[in-house]
Amino acid sequence: MGEEAVKPVGRGEAIYVPTGGMLPPGSDSVLMIEHCEEIGGLLNTYKQIAPGENVIRKGEDIKAGEVLLSEGARLRPQELGALAALGVSEVKVYRKLKAAYLSSGDEIVPFETKTLETGQIRDINYLTVKGLVNEWDIELIYGGITRDDYQEFAQKARDLYEQADCLILSGGSSVGTKDYTTEVIQSLGDPGVFVHGISIKPGKPTILAVAEGKPVIGLPGHPASSMIIFKLFGERVFRRLKGERIEHKPERIFARIVKNIASSPGRSDYIRVRLEEKDGEWWAEPIIGKSGLITTLVKSDGIVEIVSEKEGISQGEYVPVILTR
Ligand SMILES: Nc1nc2c(c(=O)[nH]1)N[C@H]1C(S)=C(S)[C@@H](COP(=O)(O)OP(=O)(O)OC[C@H]3O[C@@H](n4cnc5c(N)ncnc54)[C@H](O)[C@@H]3O)O[C@H]1N2
Numbered sequence: 001m002g003e004e005a006v007k008p009v010g011r012g013e014a015i016y017v018p019t020g021g022m023l024p025p026g027s028d029s030v031l032m033i034e035h036c037e038e039i040g041g042l043l044n045t046y047k048q049i050a051p052g053e054n055v056i057r058k059g060e061d062i063k064a065g066e067v068l069l070s071e072g073a074r075l076r077p078q079e080l081g082a083l084a085a086l087g088v089s090e091v092k093v094y095r096k097l098k099a100a101y102l103s104s105g106d107e108i109v110p111f112e113t114k115t116l117e118t119g120q121i122r123d124i125n126y127l128t129v130k131g132l133v134n135e136w137d138i139e140l141i142y143g144g145i146t147r148d149d150y151q152e153f154a155q156k157a158r159d160l161y162e163q164a165d166c167l168i169l170s171g172g173s174s175v176g177t178k179d180y181t182t183e184v185i186q187s188l189g190d191p192g193v194f195v196h197g198i199s200i201k202p203g204k205p206t207i208l209a210v211a212e213g214k215p216v217i218g219l220p221g222h223p224a225s226s227m228i229i230f231k232l233f234g235e236r237v238f239r240r241l242k243g244e245r246i247e248h249k250p251e252r253i254f255a256r257i258v259k260n261i262a263s264s265p266g267r268s269d270y271i272r273v274r275l276e277e278k279d280g281e282w283w284a285e286p287i288i289g290k291s292g293l294i295t296t297l298v299k300s301d302g303i304v305e306i307v308s309e310k311e312g313i314s315q316g317e318y319v320p321v322i323l324t325r
Pocket residue numbers: 103104105107108121122123124125126170171172173174175176179202203204205219220221222223225291292
């Protein structure tokens with residue numbers, strides 16, 4: 001083991017090799033030891049083997065000159081393993097990204113607040129955003145909470161925007177008199193907001209923008225919408241910023257829907273579901289609840305997309321489930 005095998009093997013002969021050992025000259029395949037027996041000094045087997053069986057050839061894993069990874073590839077554990085195999089111990093990578101996050105709303109208070117005054121809401125969206133960016137290996141700068149005051153909002157947003165590669169704002173995305181998010185984003189730079197409102201449920205008032213080359217995402221305030229939108233759009237934005245060039249395939253499985261779900265054509269619906277295995281198949285049970293209810297996501301394992309062309313899904317239909325667990 002660990003050195004070249006030199007003793008040759010002749011016709012009708014065999015020689016012991018350990019797993020991973022080099023083949024001796026003259027041999028072309030390996031018979032497993034458990035299929036060999038010795039009878040009167042001869043090797044006996046009932047197993048047929050073909051040339052090349054149980055052998056890894058030189059260049060079989062990667063050939064000289066073959067391109068294995070191109071620019072923009074993500075270094076998953078398997079890519080790191082392949083680099084190790086090739087003796088590449090240093091590669092040029094993009095630096096770790098920094099995102100900045102700001103919550104808005106007069107009623108929002110730090111999540112650590114023990115006792116709430118009437119009308120106050122703990123900052124849920126910060127924790128869900130933080131949890132997701134942690135999963136994506138991105139640093140998060142927390143900008144706290146801004147009151148619904150244009151000057152304060154714009155100032156805090158600018159300070160954060162300058163420190164990060166991407167700015168995430170929560171709340172103030174709809175059309176109330178105190179919803180300043182679009183105006184604040186426009187103040188950050190050109191080209192500014194290019195999407196305000198998507199035909200999607202939940203998450204209709206989502207804002208997508210770019211200010212002087214930096215993406216800005218305006219999440220709807222309702223916590224379940226905010227998390228679903230950030231999972232759907234944020235992940236793609238960050239993968240792009242990380243330099244990934246390969247289209248991301250979200251983790252999903254196919255499951256059968258437990259009951260009929262109606263949906264309006266012209267709008268994509270994202271239905272929170274709980275998964276259950278029955279007779280070897282996955283079944284998806286819808287978790288019904290308003291987009292302000294964070295526990296609907298706690299109870300679910302994934303999200304089913306009903307594309308805008310469909311008028312709903314029927315009981316028993318196979319649907320793709322984007323996993324959130
Ligand atoms: N006139 C209209 N009103 C609303 C519309 C609309 O199209 N026209 N869309 C509704 C939809 S859908 C959503 S979603 C919300 C989005 O609201 P905003 O993004 O403007 O957010 P807020 O009004 O600030 O808050 C909504 C709701 O969520 C709570 N919230 C906000 N931030 C947080 C946070 N960080 N943690 C926990 N909870 C949060 C907030 O207290 C409100 O209850 O607009 C609808 N209205």
